Amino acid sequence: MLNISQFISSQITGRPASMFLPDIEANRERLNALVNGKKLLVIGGAGTIGSSFIRAILPFRPAQLVVVDLSENGLTELTRDLRSTYGMYVPEDYRTYPLNFADPVFEKLFRQNHGFHIVANFSAHKHVRSEKDRWSVQALLENNVLKARRLLDLLSEFPPEHFFCVSTDKAANPVNIMGASKRIMEDMIMASSDKFKVCTARFANVAFSNGSLLAGFIERMMKHQPLSSPCDVRRYFVSPEESGQICMLACLLGRNREIFFPKLGEEQMMTFSSIADRFLLASGHTPKYCSCEEEARRFAAEMPEDSEEYPVYYFKSDTTGEKDFEEFYVPGEHLDLNRFRALGIIDSVQPRPVAELNRFFSELSVILDRPETTKAEIVACMKQYLPNFMHEEKGKNLDRKM
Numbered sequence: 001m002l003n004i005s006q007f008i009s010s011q012i013t014g015r016p017a018s019m020f021l022p023d024i025e026a027n028r029e030r031l032n033a034l035v036n037g038k039k040l041l042v043i044g045g046a047g048t049i050g051s052s053f054i055r056a057i058l059p060f061r062p063a064q065l066v067v068v069d070l071s072e073n074g075l076t077e078l079t080r081d082l083r084s085t086y087g088m089y090v091p092e093d094y095r096t097y098p099l100n101f102a103d104p105v106f107e108k109l110f111r112q113n114h115g116f117h118i119v120a121n122f123s124a125h126k127h128v129r130s131e132k133d134r135w136s137v138q139a140l141l142e143n144n145v146l147k148a149r150r151l152l153d154l155l156s157e158f159p160p161e162h163f164f165c166v167s168t169d170k171a172a173n174p175v176n177i178m179g180a181s182k183r184i185m186e187d188m189i190m191a192s193s194d195k196f197k198v199c200t201a202r203f204a205n206v207a208f209s210n211g212s213l214l215a216g217f218i219e220r221m222m223k224h225q226p227l228s229s230p231c232d233v234r235r236y237f238v239s240p241e242e243s244g245q246i247c248m249l250a251c252l253l254g255r256n257r258e259i260f261f262p263k264l265g266e267e268q269m270m271t272f273s274s275i276a277d278r279f280l281l282a283s284g285h286t287p288k289y290c291s292c293e294e295e296a297r298r299f300a301a302e303m304p305e306d307s308e309e310y311p312v313y314y315f316k317s318d319t320t321g322e323k324d325f326e327e328f329y330v331p332g333e334h335l336d337l338n339r340f341r342a343l344g345i346i347d348s349v350q351p352r353p354v355a356e357l358n359r360f361f362s363e364l365s366v367i368l369d370r371p372e373t374t375k376a377e378i379v380a381c382m383k384q385y386l387p388n389f390m391h392e393e394k395g396k397n398l399d400r401k402m
Contacts, residue, residue, distance in 0.1 A: 002279075002282055002283050004208055004218075005239070005241075007278075007279070007282055008207045008208060008237075008239045008240075009239065011275070011278045011279075011282065012207050012237050012239075012270065012275060012278075013207070013237060013238065013239055013242075013268075014268075015239075018239065018241055018242050018245060019238075019242060019262065019263075019342040020242055020245040020246065020249060020262075020342050020343070021245075022341050022342065023249060023340045023341050023342055023343060024056075024245060024249070026341075027249075027253060030253070031060050031248075031252055031253070032060050032061075034060070034118075034161075034162070034252045034253075035057060035060035035061065035062050035118070035252065036060055036061050036062070037061070037062070037063045038062050038063060038064075038116075038117035038118055038161075039062065039063060039064040039066075039113070039115075039116040039117045039118070040057065040062040040064060040065050040066070040116060040117070040118045040119075040120075041066045041067075041068070041110075041116040041118070041119045041120070042054055042065070042066070042067050042068070042120050042122065043068045043069075043101045043119070043120070043121040043122060043123050043151075044068070044069055044101075044121065044122030044123035044124065045067035045068065045069055045075075045078065045096075045120075045122065046067065046069035046071045046074030046075045046077070046078050046096075047069070047071075047074065047122055047209075047210055048206055048209035048210045048240050048243065049122050049166060049206060049209070049240075049243045049244060049247065050067075050069070050120070050122035050244075051074075051078050051081070051244070052240045052241055052243050052244025052245075052247075053120055053122065053243075053244040053247045053248055053251075054067065054078070054082070054244070055082070055085075055088070055241075055244060056241075056244040056245045056247075056248040057118075057244075057248050057252075058082070058088060058089050058090065058091075059089060061089055061091070062091055062118070063091055063092075063093060064091055064093040064094075064116075065090070065091050065093070065094045065095070066095050066096075066097070066109075066113070066116070067095070067096045067097070068096075068097050068099060068101050068106060069096070069097075069098065069123075070098065070099070070100055070123075071098065072098035074210075075096040075097075075098055078096065079094075079096060097109065100147075101121070101123055101147065101151060102147040102150055102151070107154055110154055110158070111157065111158075114158055115155070115157070115158020115159070115160060116158075116160055117160060117161045117162070118160060118161065118162045118251065118252070119155060119160045119162070119163050119164070120163075120164040120165075120166075120247065120251055121148065121151065121163075121164065121165040121166065122166050122247075123143060123147075123148075124143060124144050124166060124182075125139065125140040125143050125144055125178060125181075126168070126178065126211075131176055131177045131178065131320055131321050131397060132397045132399060133375055134373055134374060134375045134378060137177055137375055137378050138368050138378070140177060140178060140181055141177075141181055141364070141368070141378075144178070144181040144182060144184075144185055145181055145184055145185055145188065146361075146365075148165060148185055148188065148189075149188055149361070152188070152189065152192045155192070155195075155196060156192070156195050156196075159195055159196035160196055160197075161196075161197065162197055162199070162251050162252055163189070163192075163196055163197060163198050163199070163251075164198075164199050164200065164201075164247060164250060164251035164254075165185060165189050165198070165200050166200065166201065166247060167182045167183075167185065167186055167200040167201060167202045167259065168182045168202055168203070169202045169203060169204060169236065169261070169326045169327065169328050170182065170323065170326070171183040171185075171186060171202055172202060172326075172327045172328055172329055172330050173327060173330050173388055173390065174386065174388075174389050174390070174391075175321060175322075175323045175389075175390050175391060175392065176320070176321025176322070176323070176391065177321065177378075177379065177382070177391070178321070179321075179323075180382050180386055180389045180391070181382075183386060183389075184360070184382070184385065184386070185200075186200055186259065186349075187351070187352040187357060188357060190257050190349055190350075190351040190352065191351050191352065191354050191357055193256050193257045193351055194351075197254075197255070197256045198256060198257060199250045199251055199254035199255075199256075199257075199258050199259070199260065200250065200258075200259050200260070201246050201247055201250040201259065201260040201261065202259060202260070202261045202328050202329075203236075203238060203243060203246050203260075203261060203262055203328075204235065204236030204237050204238045204262060204264060204326065205235045205236060205237050205238075205326075206237075206238060206239070206240055206243040207237045207238065207239055207240070208240065209240060209243070213229055213272055214272070214275060214279075217276060217279050221283065221310075224300055224301075224303070225297075225300050225402075226290065226293075226296035226297060226299065226300045226310075226311040226312060226313055226402065227276045227279075227280070227310070227311070227312045227313075228293065228296065228312065228313045228314070228315070228401065228402035229271075229272035229273050229275075229276050229312075229314060229315075230271070230272055230273065230314070230315060230316065230317040230322070231271060231272075231273040231314040231315065231316060232271070232316045232317055232324065233271060233272060233317050233322055233323075233324060233325075234269040234270065234271055234324065234325045234326075235269060235270065235271075235272070235325075235326055236262070236264045236268060236269055236326055237268075237270060238262060238264075242262075246260060246262060246343070249340070249343060250343075253340075254345070255347070257347075257348075257349040257350075257351065258345050258346065258347050258349065259329075259333075259345070259346040259349060260343050260344070260345055260346075261328035261329065261343070261344050261345075261346070262328075262342060262343060262344070263337070263341075263342055263343065263344050264328075266325075269325060269326070273312075273314040276312055276314075277312075280310050280312070283310075284308075285307075285308060285309065285310040286308055286309055286310070287309075287310060287312045288309040288310060288311045288312065289312060289313075289314070290311050290312065290313045291313075292313065293313055293401075293402050295311075295313070296311040296312065296313040296402070297311075297402075299311040313402065315401075318394060318396055319394060319396045319397055319398050319400070319401070320391075320392070320393055320394045320395070320396060320397055321391075321397075328344070329344075329346055330388070333346045333349075334346065334347055334348045335347070356385075360381075360384075360385040363381055363384075364378075364381055364382075367381050375393075376393070379391050379393070
């Protein structure tokens with residue numbers, strides 16, 4: 001069986017160890033002082049990034065860990081993983097709850113606990129795939145923005161010492177609704193920075209994260225189905241371990257109103273198709289390049305169990321919301337590139353006027369409440385708030401691809 005962690009290290013990131021270990025070691029005493037004996041709440045903690053954040057912060061021995069996630073199965077696996085890992089510290093007060101952080105029962109839980117010292121929110125619609133029609137877009141905005149806004153109101157009752165809400169590199173010069181929603185989320189949390197410290201992080205694709213295209217390669221091979229990916233889209237990649245460490249460092253060591261990002265050079269970007277080729281070679285196969293989806297499906301259906309060749313179909317991206325490359329910051333954002341070895345920081349972020357945010361939320365709510373609302377009207381509302389939101393509707397989405 002292919003060791004995915006080793007594959008990521010040798011074939012994707014090219015790093016034998018996490019790029020953030022030196023920063024963690026340099027700040028170990030401070031991190032311990034900030035976490036030891038504290039109450040920790042992780043929302044969306046069963047996902048790849050949230051669970052990696054938990055594994056990164058537990059060595060600093062919080063007194064309490066409460067994890068909230070919609071996935072009951074995910075929480076079960078998180079618990080089994082933590083309990084089965086040699087040397088892993090799990091606090092005596094460790095609780096998981098399969099519920100929505102916007103539910104009334106969550107508010108009761110939060111108030112009964114008198115808040116938390118550290119709150120990290122990883123609940124998000126993270127896929128460009130979420131952009132299909134008005135219903136999928138509304139669900140995305142509800143989760144990434146509107147519910148997160150209600151969370152901020154709740155946090156104001158018991159202000160945490162550290163609040164972190166995950167963003168994405170797609171928030172810089174967004175071209176898709178997911179990225180634009182995260183850019184709005186950044187403005188939204190910054191507006192609460194007069195009540196408690198807020199930080200976020202824009203980071204690269206997490207290699208083999210839950211639901212990602214790369215994780216899908218494993219599923220496809222288990223089911224003897226072809227691999228498929230765009231050949232012209234370049235992305236930065238970090239390992240799952242690194243994704244949690246970015247967020248931990250930003251959450252705990254970030255100053256108020258800062259946005260963190262990994263220091264990665266353009267030469268480190270990779271295409272999905274090149275990773276697919278490497279994945280097949282590492283699995284003992286050679287790629288069989290097919291000219292269309294049907295040819296790839298037919299070859300997969302007819303190939304013998306011991307076939308060395310494995311079908312792949314690579315294509316040029318033609319779906320709504322895809323960006324040729326990723327970027328972590330835009331002109332005009334002030335950068336601090338010296339405080340950490342492997343992390344850059346967008347600092348001195350000025351909160352957008354609350355009146356502008358409230359006006360946008362009011363207009364968005366009216367649009368979403370109208371039965372006849374279209375996706376185009378939602379996009380137009382977002383473009384009015386984000387003038388650099390360069391959305392282009394192509395009439396195709398990723399659900400039409402293998």
